[in-house]
Amino acid sequence: MFRLFKRLPQATTQPVAHQRGLIGCFRFYSKPSLEAQPENTVDPEEDHHAVVSTFDLFSIGVGPSSSHTVGPMRAAKFFINDLKEHNLLDKVDTLRVDMFGSLALTGKGHGTDNAILMGIEGETPDRVETSTILSRVEDIHTNKSIKLNGTHRIQFDPERHLIFNYFKTLPQHPNGMRLCAYDKDANMVATNEYFSIGGGFVVNDATQLDHGENVYYKQMEDDSKEVVAERKDQDVAVVALPFKNAEELIAVCKRENMSIAQVVYENELKWHTPLEIREKLLRIWNTMDESIRNGVMSTEERLPGGLNVRRRAPGLYQKLLKGLYGPVATTSGYRDSQLALPTSELASISNDAAAVPPTREASSLANTVLPKRQRKKYMLPALDYLSVYAIAVNEENAAGNRIVTAPTNGAAGTIPSVLKYYIEFISESPEQDVMEFLLTTAAIGMLYKRGASISAAAVGCQGEVGVACSMAAAGFTAVMGGTVEQVENAAEIGMEHNLGLTCDPVHGLVQVPCIERNALAAVKAVTAAQLALNSNGEHRVTLDQVIETMRQTGMDMSSKYKETSQGGLAVNVPVC
Structure with missing residues (x-):
């Protein structure tokens, strides 16, 4: 069962005792990430390597901001996925979204509000059809309703339910946002806080890592629990050539x-x-x-x-x-630099190479x-x-x-x-x-x-x-x-x-x-x-x-x- 909240903890510009929220994936963030810590201190027991996947650093998204558009869209999508996973979508009658700190102060110019609306409707930065965003947002404002995950329509008035807290900041990171879901009796059924820490990375308590925070939480797979557990194990222990800094990389x-x-x-x-x-x-x-x-x-x-x-x-x-x-010879058109993607003919060669255990022998590849x-x-x-x-x-x-x-x-x-x-x-x-x-x-x-x-x-x-x-x-x-x-x-x-x-x-x-x-x-x-x-x-x-x-x-x-x-x-x- 999910506990109901009487009220939310107050946002502040000073550190406060972190309050526990709902069980499962709906919890308030309890431990700041490495990037979110003002002192940037690291527990010696958890001083892990710097290695994250190249494809977490480089990801296909939508403008104008990775921290204010891509991250919030992902965070809203994660929240909706969690509602779906816990069979709560049908119980939700309305939502409230609060943006804090920099997300609030520059959110309008960065399109943060529109990105969150798209995330609520189930879109992801790499797949959303950018040409339809503005018309869909206008429809949400006009009809004062939104489709959770693109299927479950609820009442939602962005003027009342999408809040810019210009003078409040959550203590963990300047880019904080909170999502709350309510039933028809105005009881809260789920809530979570997310922090967009740059590059489209999103952190909360359930996904925090001290090195390369949230390397897996750019993913949108339905089996998110298994993905999270698997990537935690991989990134902490299973790296062929780990390094913490440039000196170690050169070595x-x-x-x-x-x-x-x-x-x-x-x-x-x-x-x-x-x-x-x-x-x-x-x-x-x-x-x-x-x-x-x-x-x-x-x-x-x-x-x-x-x-x-x-x-x-x-x-x-x-x-x-x-x-x-x-x-250089001039041309009347754009000089295309596109490269052909691998074809199925190459799959057998690459897969044969992949069959080699990724140990020292892999360096020959x-x-x-x-x-x-x-x-x-x-x-x-x-x-x-x-x-x-x-x-x-x-x-x-x-x-x-x-x-x-x-x-x-x-x-x-x-x-x-x-x-x-x-x-x-x-x-x-x-x-x-x-x-x-x-x-x-x-x-x-x-x-x-x-x-x-x-x-x-x-x-x-x-x-x-x-x-x-x-x-x-x-x-x-x-x-x-x-x-x-x-x-x-x-x-x-x-x-x-x-x-x-x-x-x-x-x-x-x-x-x-x-x-x-x-x-x-x-x-x-x-x-x-x-x-x-x-x-x-x-x-x-x-x-x-x-x-x-x-x-x-x-x-x-x-x-x-x-x-x-x-x-x-x-x-x-x-x-x-």
């Missing part, structure tokens, strides 16, 4: 005589077959490339949201097509798929290409269209821009390069996720665009033939010069300064890679030192500069 590479991408690939073999790894990586890249194409070919003149921001990517791209390519490479040189000017590609993705994100969290939506343009530039003008083996680039960047993202945060609401934009710049710099250095030390150096440079980067979106929209910021981060990433490649790998500041500095800087940063739109450009740029 693993040297000990095994492997590249960073090969280390990540071998770890992925614990969770996926070679065919699945290849298919997932190529699908991620194809989605990135599609978002670039949609951005540069868009016929929309302005972005939604009220700032009246003009789309610039289409015009900039047309200028490139008219002659700025220089020695990593060497086959991702062989060591020769150093490359690039001659073309990068600035124009990197800028237009990054702007294109972030304009698509701002419009609420399909993108890849890389590692977040607000920073979604940097990594695709750098990889697109490399594939289009330098690459000799696009498929191999995509795999090595993405696996290398994923390793760097894992280090930031464990050692600091990828949430702007927690540490400012250094945790989003700064991390993306660092990841892209590492990936570019790797595919250019850099050593492991040079890759680490590039990642360090990419973040060192983004330390203290604030998140102050004007009008709460992921447009100003977010779109241009991604373009500059892409250029900075290539510059960081060039500096690292022109050195011998020796450098005074390490990546681990920069990550710790970033964490401390984020903790010291005033909350008005952490995705609340209460400071910086958000208060100095007039909306009208």
